[in-house]
Amino acid sequence: MNRLVCTILILISGLSYVAAQGIVPDALMCAEKQHLQNRMRFRVNPNIYHGYNIHYHRLNFRINPKRNGYLKGSVFSYFTIEKDADSIGFDMKYFLKADSVKYHGANVRFTRIADILYVHKPGGWKTGSSDSITVFYQGNPAVFGGGAGYYVYDFHATGPIVHTLSQPYGAYYWWPCKQTLSDKIDSLDMVVSTHSDFKAAGNGLLVKDQKINDTTRIFHWKHRYPIATYLVATAITNYEEFNQHARFHNRTDSLLVQNYVFPQSKTELLRDAEPILPMLRLFDSLFGEYPFMKEKYGHAQFTWGGGMEHQTMSFMVNFSFDLMAHELAHMWFGDKVTCGSWRDLWLNEGFATYLTALSYRYLKPMEEWLGVMRDIRDAVTGVDDGSVFPKDTVQVNRLFSGRLTYNKGAFVLHMLRAKIGDAAFYNACRKYLNVNPRAYSFATTQDLKTLMEQESGQNLDTFFQRWYMGEGFPYLNINWVQKGASMQVTVKQRPSHPSVPFFKVPVPIYFKGKNGDTLITLYPEKLEQTFSLLLPFAADTAIFDPEVEVLAKTSLGGMNQDKTIKDWVVIKGNPVKGDKLELVTLNMKIEKMEIFNLSGQKCMETGADFLHSPGKNAIFDISTLAAGMYVTKIKGSNQQTALTFVKL
Numbered sequence: 253m254n255r256l257v258c259t260i261l262i263l264i265s266g267l268s269y270v271a272a273q274g275i276v277p278d279a280l281m282c283a284e285k286q287h288l289q290n291r292m293r294f295r296v297n298p299n300i301y302h303g304y305n306i307h308y309h310r311l312n313f314r315i316n317p318k319r320n321g322y323l324k325g326s327v328f329s330y331f332t333i334e335k336d337a338d339s340i341g342f343d344m345k346y347f348l349k350a351d352s353v354k355y356h357g358a359n360v361r362f363t364r365i366a367d368i369l370y371v372h373k374p375g376g377w378k379t380g381s382s383d384s385i386t387v388f389y390q391g392n393p394a395v396f397g398g399g400a401g402y403y404v405y406d407f408h409a410t411g412p413i414v415h416t417l418s419q420p421y422g423a424y425y426w427w428p429c430k431q432t433l434s435d436k437i438d439s440l441d442m443v444v445s446t447h448s449d450f451k452a453a454g455n456g457l458l459v460k461d462q463k464i465n466d467t468t469r470i471f472h473w474k475h476r477y478p479i480a481t482y483l484v485a486t487a488i489t490n491y492e493e494f495n496q497h498a499r500f501h502n503r504t505d506s507l508l509v510q511n512y513v514f515p516q517s518k519t520e521l522l523r524d525a526e527p528i529l530p531m532l533r534l535f536d537s538l539f540g541e542y543p544f545m546k547e548k549y550g551h552a553q554f555t556w557g558g559g560m561e562h563q564t565m566s567f568m569v570n571f572s573f574d575l576m577a578h579e580l581a582h583m584w585f586g587d588k589v590t591c592g593s594w595r596d597l598w599l600n601e602g603f604a605t606y607l608t609a610l611s612y613r614y615l616k617p618m619e620e621w622l623g624v625m626r627d628i629r630d631a632v633t634g635v636d637d638g639s640v641f642p643k644d645t646v647q648v649n650r651l652f653s654g655r656l657t658y659n660k661g662a663f664v665l666h667m668l669r670a671k672i673g674d675a676a677f678y679n680a681c682r683k684y685l686n687v688n689p690r691a692y693s694f695a696t697t698q699d700l701k702t703l704m705e706q707e708s709g710q711n712l713d714t715f716f717q718r719w720y721m722g723e724g725f726p727y728l729n730i731n732w733v734q735k736g737a738s739m740q741v742t743v744k745q746r747p748s749h750p751s752v753p754f755f756k757v758p759v760p761i762y763f764k765g766k767n768g769d770t771l772i773t774l775y776p777e778k779l780e781q782t783f784s785l786l787l788p789f790a791a792d793t794a795i796f797d798p799e800v801e802v803l804a805k806t807s808l809g810g811m812n813q814d815k816t817i818k819d820w821v822v823i824k825g826n827p828v829k830g831d832k833l834e835l836v837t838l839n840m841k842i843e844k845m846e847i848f849n850l851s852g853q854k855c856m857e858t859g860a861d862f863l864h865s866p867g868k869n870a871i872f873d874i875s876t877l878a879a880g881m882y883v884t885k886i887k888g889s890n891q892q893t894a895l896t897f898v899k900l
């Protein structure tokens with residue numbers, strides 16, 4: 253049974269379609285993915301039991317890139333013991349040499365097992381007690397497999413650089429830490445001593461930049477927000493600096509945007525950095541106050557070929573629009589609220605990809621936003637299978653899949669927003685980000701789903717089952733036929749993967765004709781369904797999903813029967829040479845034919861004995877007509893038409 257479901261949502265006009273341009277999510281994603289893939293296998297022994305809840309670190313580093321990447325340092329840690337223990341553990345790569353461990357000023361015993369440093373205290377620690385220790389150590393992490401990318405000694409055009417990038421499990425390559433995705437450091441100080449020609453980038457607020465002498469300069473970065481271990485970073489080179497100040501809606505305070513750039517790139521990056529200010533304002537108004545408002549946001553240029561969302565200071569290969577938006581988005585999704593496990597990585601990357609697209613929506617012409625969403629859709633539907641949910645987190649290729657974790661994650665968020673509406677979607681996002689226990693902590697996919705359900709009042713089990721757990725997307729075959737005001741649309745669906753028997757997707761179709769246009773959204777309930785609608789104008793064009801809200805691959809065809817019928821008969825060869833008028837029909841029967849001159853006088857007509865066989869050309873003798881212009885009225889069984897011809 254056909255069901256009439258016709259919702260005229262909005263009348264749109266003046267839509268234009270410009271080829272997709274701009275965003276290149278694949279390039280960005282590939283870069284992040286590659287980096288992460290290379291690193292995942294170096295994951296620290298997951299069996300280490302640290303034994304404490306970390307509160308605070310003070311990191312002291314002496315690094316002079318003018319010589320090499322050698323690091324000499326100390327790490328002070330303040331913590332609360334979780335369970336009675338004789339020793340506590342730090343992740344620390346074996347090649348870092350521990351010189352001593354101080355407990356309240358005195359040396360204490362430590363032992364090394366593979367990549368773990370155990371600190372032993374006579375008498376041990378009691379559950380719930382808070383305490384501190386300092387590890388003094390040194391080494392050159394850059395020489396061990398190039399620091400595996402976690403700690404890199406490199407050169408750009410005008411100087412050497414040391415930069416770090418610990419995601420996901422690389423911090424222990426360069427400092428003794430608790431390398432986990434379940435315990436954030438509540439507060440951090442990092443003091444870097446380097447050559448006086450250089451600057452050291454870091455997390456938080458620069459509270460000291462002190463030149464000691466011609467060869468030594470000290471940078472002290474102070475960060476008073478919780479931070480995941482993998483987001484602690486520094487980069488040291490002959491940086492030049494330029495600052496911007498972001499202002500926000502309805503607030504008087506401004507935010508420092510601090511940029512550390514290579515001298516040779518400064519002119520170019522000064523220009524490219526401009527969009528970061530409207531982006532900050534945009535994300536701040538959509539998702540809640542910039543998470544590190546009391547400190548800063550910033551960029552530090554580095555030589556690795558992508559970007560990394562180090563908390564309050566993203567490391568960037570360049571300042572492209574997409575890269576800036578992506579890394580800035582991570583300040584909310586990734587840094588303030590971090591994925592609770594690598595299985596939930598899409599919460600970081602799907603959101604960062606979607607927020608990059610939203611930057612196009614609000615900061616660029618509408619066609620570019622639609623182009624970006626079309627690019628994302630094309631990237632996802634290029635292959636038939638795959639879910640956002642990674643079944644196997646050991647398969648790093650899958651875990652960091654640009655197509656699924658980034659692009660499909662982003663498009664699923666986009667459809668979720670369309671499904672539950674802007675108000676519910678953004679309210680849920682703001683609660684996800686700004687309400688405990690997730691704010692400045694960790695969150696899971698279940699957390700997000702629960703919030704979206706609470707805010708919308710909708711049960712999203714099926715949506716998440718199909719779009720998050722399920723693989724693939726629907727192939728839609730759409731066919732329309734219009735006759736008069738009556739429009740019939742048939743939608744056939746074939747899911748691209750058997751894990752989902754049916755995708756319940758809206759089917760928006762934009763119809764356009766000479767006398768009107770409209771967007772009609774159909775809601776099929778089964779694999780094949782025909783809808784009968786009323787359309788108050790003759791459509792000659794139909795476009796599927798002009799606002800790019802549905803993740804599907806489509807073929808769309810149709811016709812306006814009236815238009816076809818109007819052309820049911822044509823004159824063969826016009827102007828007409830000679831004495832014969834030949835009418836060609838589309839398998840239709842001509843009942844009657846009359847010819848008038850331009851004064852309206854009838855010159856000829858078919859007689860009562862006229863008989864025409866449908867499909868055959870009808871030929872009339874017009875030898876009696878003088879040369880000139882005529883109108884012929886032709887009547888068929890259900891239709892009639894008037895055609896003008898010239899007799900030569």
Ligand SMILES: [Zn+2]
Nearest residue numbers: 284578601604
């Ligand atoms: Zn990212």
